[in-house]
Amino acid sequence: MDLRVQLRALxxxxxxxxxxxxxxxxxxxxxxxxxxxxxxQRSTPTAPGV
Incomplete structure (x- = not known):
């Protein structure tokens, strides 16, 4: 349940x-x-200033 406990176990x-x-x-x-x-970069055409 506790994240800290999970981390410790890991x-x-x-x-x-x-x-x-x-x-x-x-x-x-x-x-x-x-x-x-x-x-x-792939999805949008190269835009200047981005």
């Missing part, structure tokens, strides 16, 4: 330290951002 399972987990989340977020940017 980290215990995969043996990932807090710093590693944070780094992984950041990397994942960056990848997601790149994907969304690509998708936007």
């Amino acid at each position: 980290s215990a399972m995969t043996h990932v330290t807090k710093t590693q987990h944070r780094r992984w989340r950041r990397r994942k977020a960056k990848a997601g951002l790149k994907q969304t940017v690509k998708r936007l």
Whole structure:
């Protein structure tokens, strides 16, 4: 139920330290951002100033 508890259980399972987990989340977020940017560029014609 508690998100913190879930995170703790996950980290215990995969043996990932807090710093590693944070780094992984950041990397994942960056990848997601790149994907969304690509998708936007594909869907809309290149607009100046965007």
